[in-house]
Amino acid sequence: EADIYQTPRYLVIGTGKKITLECSQTMGHDKMYWYQQDPGMELHLIHYSYGVNSTEKGDLSSESTVSRIRTEHFPLTLESARPSHTSQYLCASSEESGGKNTGELFFGEGSRLTVL
Amino acid sequence: GQQVMQIPQYQHVQEGEDFTTYCNSSTTLSNIQWYKQRPGGHPVFLIQLVKSGEVKKQKRLTFQFGEAKKNSSLHITATQTTDVGTYFCAGPGYSGAGSYQLTFGKGTKLSVIP
Numbered sequence: 001e002a003d004i005y006q007t008p009r010y011l012v013i014g015t016g017k018k019i020t021l022e023c024s025q026t027m028g029h030d031k032m033y034w035y036q037q038d039p040g041m042e043l044h045l046i047h048y049s050y051g052v053n054s055t056e057k058g059d060l061s062s063e064s065t066v067s068r069i070r071t072e073h074f075p076l077t078l079e080s081a082r083p084s085h086t087s088q089y090l091c092a093s094s095e096e097s098g099g100k101n102t103g104e105l106f107f108g109e110g111s112r113l114t115v116l
Numbered sequence: 117g118q119q120v121m122q123i124p125q126y127q128h129v130q131e132g133e134d135f136t137t138y139c140n141s142s143t144t145l146s147n148i149q150w151y152k153q154r155p156g157g158h159p160v161f162l163i164q165l166v167k168s169g170e171v172k173k174q175k176r177l178t179f180q181f182g183e184a185k186k187n188s189s190l191h192i193t194a195t196q197t198t199d200v201g202t203y204f205c206a207g208p209g210y211s212g213a214g215s216y217q218l219t220f221g222k223g224t225k226l227s228v229i230p
């Protein structure tokens with residue numbers, strides 16, 4: 001079983017609130033990712049990180065921001081939540097790999113966000 | 117950029133019937149991965165294929181990687197209700213500055229009628 005944890009699992013908040021979704025892994029993986037997934041739909045990469053102090057934007061534009069101050073921790077923040085941010089956010093990690101070998105992804109259980 | 121197309125989008129089968137989902141890429145893939153996501157759950161890694169023409173089996177699941185490394189398939193023999201879920205293929209897509217990230221197909225949602 002993968003050792004990657006997300007909190008909160010479920011969050012219902014009002015418009016304009018600031019929220020932080022937490023993600024931690026204990027596998028020592030350098031690479032970490034955030035995917036956004038609407039129910040029953042495909043996964044969209046919104047952020048990724050190669051390691052400490054490294055963050056990159058993914059294929060899908062997102063108003064969220066991320067930080068990577070510690071290897072094991074990769075939180076995602078929305079400064080001002082809106083109903084359009086309602087979705088499931090999945091955190092994942094993988095071992096460092098070279099070139100086109102992206103490595104197996106280990107996913108957390110996800111954070112389901114509802115913005116009213 | 118890299119696109120991974122997956123068909124069908126939905127598949128309903130009677131328990132005991134076979135099931136196949138297909139994945140096609142617009143470019144040659146160095147490798148392809150398959151994931152399963154149960155309803156309400158998170159994606160779980162199933163397998164990675166690397167070699168041209170590679171075939172791998174996991175019990176009732178058979179995974180194939182095309183000779184040209186542009187397509188792949190997942191075949192389930194004699195489906196069971198435990199097979200219910202969405203199956204995703206994913207291939208590395210170039211994201212700039214020498215970096216590759218996984219691009220997921222839209223998935224095939226499998227329903228099994230008991």
